[in-house]
Amino acid sequence: MQPYELGVEESLRALEGGTLSSVELTKSCLERIEKVDDDIGAFISVDREGALMAAEAADRNRSAGSAGSLCGVPVAVKDLLNVKGLKNTCGSKMLENFISPYDATSVTKLKQAGAVIIGKVSMDEFAMGSASETCAFGAPRNPIKKGYVTGGSSGGSAAAVAALECAASLGSDTGGSIRQPASLCGVVGMKPTYGRVSRYGLTAFASSLDQVGPFARNVADCARMMQVISGWDEMDSTSVQQSVPDFPAALTEGLSGMTAGVPKEYFTAGLDPEVEKVVYNAIEALKARGAKIVEVSLPHTEYCVAAYYIIASSEASSNLARYDGVVYGFRKEGENLLEMYKNTRSEGFGAEVKRRILIGTYALSSGYYDAYYKKASQVRTLILNDFKSAFTKCDFLVSPVCPTPAWKQGEHKDDPLAAYLSDILTLSTNLAGVPGMSVPGGVTSSGLPVGVQLQGTHFAEETLLRAGWNLEQELQLPAGKIDI
Amino acid sequence: MNMKISQEDVQHVANLARLRLSDEELVTMTGQLDTILSYVEKLDELDTTGVSPTTHVFPLSNVFREDIVRPSLEQQEALENGPKTDEDSFLVPKII
Numbered sequence: 001m002q003p004y005e006l007g008v009e010e011s012l013r014a015l016e017g018g019t020l021s022s023v024e025l026t027k028s029c030l031e032r033i034e035k036v037d038d039d040i041g042a043f044i045s046v047d048r049e050g051a052l053m054a055a056e057a058a059d060r061n062r063s064a065g066s067a068g069s070l071c072g073v074p075v076a077v078k079d080l081l082n083v084k085g086l087k088n089t090c091g092s093k094m095l096e097n098f099i100s101p102y103d104a105t106s107v108t109k110l111k112q113a114g115a116v117i118i119g120k121v122s123m124d125e126f127a128m129g130s131a132s133e134t135c136a137f138g139a140p141r142n143p144i145k146k147g148y149v150t151g152g153s154s155g156g157s158a159a160a161v162a163a164l165e166c167a168a169s170l171g172s173d174t175g176g177s178i179r180q181p182a183s184l185c186g187v188v189g190m191k192p193t194y195g196r197v198s199r200y201g202l203t204a205f206a207s208s209l210d211q212v213g214p215f216a217r218n219v220a221d222c223a224r225m226m227q228v229i230s231g232w233d234e235m236d237s238t239s240v241q242q243s244v245p246d247f248p249a250a251l252t253e254g255l256s257g258m259t260a261g262v263p264k265e266y267f268t269a270g271l272d273p274e275v276e277k278v279v280y281n282a283i284e285a286l287k288a289r290g291a292k293i294v295e296v297s298l299p300h301t302e303y304c305v306a307a308y309y310i311i312a313s314s315e316a317s318s319n320l321a322r323y324d325g326v327v328y329g330f331r332k333e334g335e336n337l338l339e340m341y342k343n344t345r346s347e348g349f350g351a352e353v354k355r356r357i358l359i360g361t362y363a364l365s366s367g368y369y370d371a372y373y374k375k376a377s378q379v380r381t382l383i384l385n386d387f388k389s390a391f392t393k394c395d396f397l398v399s400p401v402c403p404t405p406a407w408k409q410g411e412h413k414d415d416p417l418a419a420y421l422s423d424i425l426t427l428s429t430n431l432a433g434v435p436g437m438s439v440p441g442g443v444t445s446s447g448l449p450v451g452v453q454l455q456g457t458h459f460a461e462e463t464l465l466r467a468g469w470n471l472e473q474e475l476q477l478p479a480g481k482i483d484i
Numbered sequence: 485m486n487m488k489i490s491q492e493d494v495q496h497v498a499n500l501a502r503l504r505l506s507d508e509e510l511v512t513m514t515g516q517l518d519t520i521l522s523y524v525e526k527l528d529e530l531d532t533t534g535v536s537p538t539t540h541v542f543p544l545s546n547v548f549r550e551d552i553v554r555p556s557l558e559q560q561e562a563l564e565n566g567p568k569t570d571e572d573s574f575l576v577p578k579i580i
Contacts, residue, residue, distance in 0.1 A: 101561045194541050208540050237547040238540070306524040317501060324502070327574050331567035337577050341502040354503055358494065358517060361501040375527050377537030382530065384538055417519050433541030458541075 003028035008073055008167045008221035015062060015072045022062070022072025026055035026116050029074045033119070033165045036484055041140040042160040044079045045087050046119035054116040061114060070228055071114030076160045076169040079120040080127060080203040081212065083107050086117075090203050091125040091135035094323050094330045094348035104201020105236065106170060106212045106229045113228045118166050121156030125350045126320065127177055127205045129153050130419050131412060134352040141409060143482050144186055144449055148406040151181030154215070158185040161215045163482055168216040168225050172202055173436075174209045175308055176401070176426025182215055182438040183401035183451025186480040188222045188468065189215045193459050194433035195240035198233030206315035207238070209308075209430040219439060219469040223247040226461060242459055250462035251469040256290030258467070261394030265301035266425055272404045278442040278450040279400050285474040286398060286467065296393050298386040301428060303379050305420055308427040309356075310363050310376035316353075317360025323348060355416060380431045387432045391457040396467050398454055400425055401438045405448035425453065435461050439468040440477055449480060488521040489514060 003025045006014060014020035030048055037043050051074065058072035077083055080090045082100035089095045103111065110117065124134040132155025133139040140155045142148040143163035150159045154171030158181035161169050171178045173191035182189025190213045197212045204210065214225035230244045262283060267276065287293055325331030325344030332343035349357070363372035390397065402425060412419040429436040435458075438451035452471065454464045494514045498505050505513060559572060568575040 098565055101557055101564065234547075234549070238542075238544065240542060300530075303527060303530060306526045309520065310524060310527075321501075325567055326576055327562075328565035329567065334577065337579055338502070340577050342504045345502050346504040349503075351509075354505075354509075355513060355516060357501045357503065358497050358513060359520060362489070362493070362497045362517070362521075365497060365500060372524065374537055375532060376524075377539055378532035378535040379527055379530060380538040381535050382532070384541065416516055417523055420520070431538075 004032040004164050006167060007217040008070070008224055011073050011167050022055040022058040022116060023052065025072060026051050026074050026118065029118055029166050036163055037165060039484060040143055040159055040163045040165070041138055042121050042156040042163060042165055043076070043119045044089055044091070044122050044137055044156065047086055047117065050085070051116050051118045058114050058116060068112060068114035069224065070110065072116060073168070074116045074118045074166045075110060076119055076121045076157065076166045077107060077117055078123050078154050078157050078169070078171045080123060080172060081107055081170055082201040083117055083120065086120055088120070088203065089137070091123045091137065092349065092353070093136045096136070096330065098328055102201065105198035105233045107201065109229050110170070121160050121169060123156055124153035125353050126203070126316070127153040127172060127174055128316070128352050128356055130176070130180060130422055132156065132181070133409065133413070134350055136350055139409065142185060142406050143484070144480050145406065145447060146483050147408055148448065149184065149409050151184035151402070151406060153177040155181050157215045158182050158187055158189065161187045161217060162480060168214060168221055170212060170229070171215055172210055172212050173430065174205050175312060175430050176423050178213045178215065179401050179426050179436055179438040179451070179453060180423070184406040184449060186440050186443070186449030187215055187217060188219055188437065188439055189213065190222050190226060190437040190461070190464070191429060191435060192226065192230065192461055193435045195238055196242070196435070196459065196461065197229050198231070198236040198239045200233055200235035204319040206312040207319065208315060209312060211430070219465060219472050220248065220251060222437070223251060223465045226465070245462050247462060247465055250465045252466060253470070254290045255286060255467060255470050258290070258396070259292045259294055259394040260286050260467070261294055261296035261390055261397045263296055263298045263301070263390065263397055263399055265298050266399040270403050271400060274444040275400050275404060275450050279398070279452055282441045282452040282471055282475070283398055285471055289470040289474050291467070294394055296390040296397070298390055298428065300379065300382045300386050301424070304383055304428040304431060305424050307376040307379040307383065308423070308431060309359065309420055310372050311380065311431070313356040313360035314363050314373050315360070317357045317364065320353065320357055352416070383428050384432045387428070387434055387457070396454050396456045396460065396463050398452060401451040401453040402426070405444050405450055429455055434458055435464055437464050437468055439471050441475065442477065447481070488518050
């Protein structure tokens with residue numbers, strides 16, 4: 001077994017036992033990246049020097065008896081979370097040469113825990129997309145099957161973990177961008193409760209929906225990552241003053257006394273039969289672990305796509321107004337200020353970003369605000385109430401993550417609405433601000449991974465981790481076979 | 485055909501968003517926006533009379549702190565990512 005094959009907990013055991021140093025582990029991951037990443041395309045930039053320096057420091061700290069809880073473990077970071085001194089491209093030509101002058105809080109927390117940041121990973125441009133194909137620097141591909149998408153927008157974060165290029169990674173989830181690529185690549189991914197993890201230093205897409213979260217090879221690794229990155233931050237006034245539980249301690253044997261709700265609206269036409277089969281199998285596994293299963297209803301699910309694309313695009317149109325070619329980022333000169341703005345934004349942004357800016361600007365423009373943004377925000381209340389009502393009947397929800405397994409690269413290119421509709425099972429989570437996770441549930445007959453989505457009430461990450469861990473223990477899936 | 489949005493509308497919104505669309509982009513975007521906005525009409529099926537809008541899932545309140553000077557980004561660091569700068573400022577095309 002090569003060091004790069006180790007997950008977070010396995011790495012820590014080897015590092016603690018003294019059979020492996022962080023320098024050896026980091027070098028092993030760097031060699032792995034060198035060997036496979038031209039093909040996988042998970043990384044936008046690799047920080048070889050910085051990673052080796054951090055690994056040396058981790059080894060020194062460990063021998064001095066001051067090892068943090070991720071001391072020496074190599075992790076990757078989605079290229080929209082600022083890491084001081086590294087590029088933060090957001091997958092956009094607009095920020096191709098932007099170098100972060102500071103660390104995002106989640107990154108600071110990783111560094112304080114001793115993690116080795118190995119590089120920045122690929123994503124849809126400004127996190128807008130469901131396949132990582134809107135990235136200005138080329139799309140990553142699914143490590144489990146050549147020619148298939150990773151999902152998105154955190155496709156690089158999922159692919160890097162699935163292809164064994166690092167032990168874990170950070171991504172962000174605005175409408176499914178952690179859970180969906182985790183599902184499609186066969187890894188664990190968690191979107192925490194809105195406000196659980198600081199958004200400081202996360203490049204904003206839709207501020208009322210964005211949340212930072214981890215990718216890992218298993219639930220225990222995910223729990224440890226969650227432990228490190230969670231918590232109130234004075235730099236993010238929307239982070240919530242809520243104590244952080246001991247997440248790894250939540251992974252206890254059995255689910256007796258717990259009720260899993262199956263939202264009937266998530267099992268409708270358009271759901272791939274092979275995905276459905278995997279999810280029903282997972283429901284049986286939860287039952288075998290002692291969970292009671294009940295059917296619940298989230299009646300406004302069919303409206304989430306419409307509400308989401310108005311709200312997210314509106315917030316994006318406002319957030320992305322900052323890219324004007326003045327204080328940072330790309331600039332294309334013009335004969336006056338207005339022309340400079342227009343030239344910069346027209347050349348700097350890709351088509352999907354422009355489309356969403358246009359939708360958002362339209363929805364917020366004079367005369368249309370009530371019909372679009374206000375209406376969507378009211379429907380958001382109805383969606384939130386659906387969840388509140390469902391969680392009076394169950395402790396967590398179990399469902400598919402995405403109606404289909406990974407699709408072929410390039411397949412959704414010319415039909416944005418079709419791509420938006422594929423997000424129907426993950427968008428409500430963000431609109432309601434509740435936590436959600438994807439846990440591998442099995443594979444299709446052609447070997448494509450399928451994740452199982454668990455959703456909980458606000459701040460119920462422990463419940464999800466416990467349910468996810470029990471699911472993982474019960475299913476005992478073999479490690480995904482990497483197609484290289 | 486009953487279009488939700490015309491090319492003129494898209495042109496107007498693009499101008500508000502400081503985007504310039506080529507003739508080809510204008511045609512494509514108008515078609516796609518029309519499809520998306522027609523789909524969004526689905527929300528009108530719901531009676532939302534009296535439903536208060538949710539803009540944040542948790543009630544937000546002002547966060548106060550003492551107004552104390554703290555270190556922040558140094559001027560030179562702030563200028564480093566500027567596309568066009570001189571010693572101590574960002575340069576833009578002449579405004580006045």
